[in-house]
Amino acid sequence: MSEETIEVQGMTCKHCKASVEGALSGLDGVNKAEVNLDKNQVTVDFDDDKVTVQKMKDEIEDIGFEPK
Known part of the structure; x- marks a missing residue:
């Protein structure tokens, strides 16, 4: 993880x-x-074999927020 x-x-x-x-x-x-x-942050615990940070940022963007 x-x-x-x-x-x-x-x-x-x-x-x-x-x-x-x-x-x-x-x-x-x-x-x-x-x-x-x-803090305008989200902390995510994840399995990097299944999901990438970029995929998570894309998901955040898809719902209307701006990841940095």
């Missing part, structure tokens, strides 16, 4: 938090996704 913290712009509320966590948690290989709204 690996852990990655991704900066995400555009998250402002609990609904945003739930959207990002839900989208990432739905990816095969993601064990846990936890958003910190104060």
Whole structure:
């Protein structure tokens, strides 16, 4: 398992938090996704044999947020 913290712009509320966590948690290989709204970040525990950081960033972008 690996852990990655991704900066995400555009998250402002609990609904945003739930959207990002839900989208990432739905990816095969993601064990846990936890958003910190104060820091504009999501920390993801994942299996890097099943999912890439780029795939997670693409998923974040697909739901309307801007990963860095």
